[in-house]
Amino acid sequence: MTRRPLCVICLLVIGWLLVSGKYGMNEDSSWTSRFYDKKVTVTGQLVKQEQSTTSNQLYLKNNSILYQSKSYKIPNQKQILIFTEDNTSYRAGSLLTVSGICQEIQEPGNPGQFDLKKYYEIKEIQMVLNKGKVLNAGRTYWHIRQFLWDVRERFKWTFLQIANEENASVLDAMLLGDKKELDPEVKKLYQDNGIAHILAISxxxxxxxxxxxxxxxxxxxxxxxxxxxxxxxxxxxxxxxxxxxxxxxxxxxxxxxxxxxxxxxxxxxx
Structure with a gap:
């Protein structure tokens, strides 16, 4: 072990991460409960956008929350997830001001039920807004990330040109990491045959x-x-x-x- 100092450093870092997660060294998110079922206005940078035929999901970071003329700051670079029916494509890193209804993230009610709250915690999402409405979008953005977003959309368009929708969705999952258009039956087929790992970029x-x-x-x-x-x-x-x-x-x-x-x-x- 003494001949592998990097291994020792990695083990120490892993130990610190385990301890910090177990004993609550991360910022407590309970303060967001004051906004549940209330309309708030948030301002933050767009780090991710997921569009589908039914909804548009915006992920913001470096956020501030405006509620009843008071401004609050989201700690530790946590993200806000916003669901909106607006299908406008916004540029990566652009500063968005969005209003919406703060939704309480439900904990599982039965043993074995999917833990949505834990899932959002892992993805560092501290708040979820429904019925989002973009009030303002800044002009500055991250050029490199936006270029990569455009390349990704170009690939998706190409897949649709050379294959039907079902096969194109599989290519999206395998090569672009986008599984939202993947048919649940197709996904289950891969899982039942023990080859679901090829649908994840690894x-x-x-x-x-x-x-x-x-x-x-x-x-x-x-x-x-x-x-x-x-x-x-x-x-x-x-x-x-x-x-x-x-x-x-x-x-x-x-x-x-x-x-x-x-x-x-x-x-x-x-």
Whole structure:
């Protein structure tokens, strides 16, 4: 163990995360209960937008809440999820001012029932608004992330051109990490056959794409440093484009470790 200091550091960090989560070192979210079933106005930066045929979901961070002429600040970079019928596409990072009804996040009433409150906590969502109405949208935005959003939408459009809706939704899930259009019966079919993991972007996707790109650049005569930097940047951008889910984040980090091992002349310890 003494020969692997990074392993010791990782174990200490994991221990700290476990202790901080178990003993309540995270910010208490009970103060949001004062807004339940009340109309509030929030202002924050758009970090994610999910559109479907029935609704539009906006995820805001760096939020402030205006209620009864008083302003409150969301602590610790927590997010606000807003459901709205407005299907307008807003730019990534733009500052939005939205009004809506604060919804109480219900805890499970029966053993084994899906814990929506815990799910939102894991996704760092502190507040949910229904009947959202965008009052104002700023002009400044994150250019790189918006470019990746546009690329993602272009891929989705292309999938619809080359396949029917059902198969296109599978391609969206496998390559873009977007499962909201996936047919529940198709998803259950993958689960029943034990291959549901291919619907999530993970090490299989990142390693195949990243290492193929890296080896291609090396065959073109590009140095390890430049080819590694290019492959690492492109795969990080791919992770950002697909939303950086848990499995994607882990896979991208391990791919970067693989590249770093090559640069430092070390063995990639599986």
């Amino acid at each position: 090490g299989l996707h990142i390693s195949m794409l990243g290492m193929a790109l890296h080896k291609l650049l090396r065959k073109l005569g590009i140095s390890w440093y430049l080819s590694g930097a290019a492959a690492g940047a492109i795969m990080s951008a791919y992770g950002l484009m697909t939303g950086f889910g848990v499995s994607t984040t882990r896979a991208v980090i391990m791919f970067l470790v693989y590249l770093l091992a090559g640069i430092l002349g070390r063995t990639y310890d599986i």
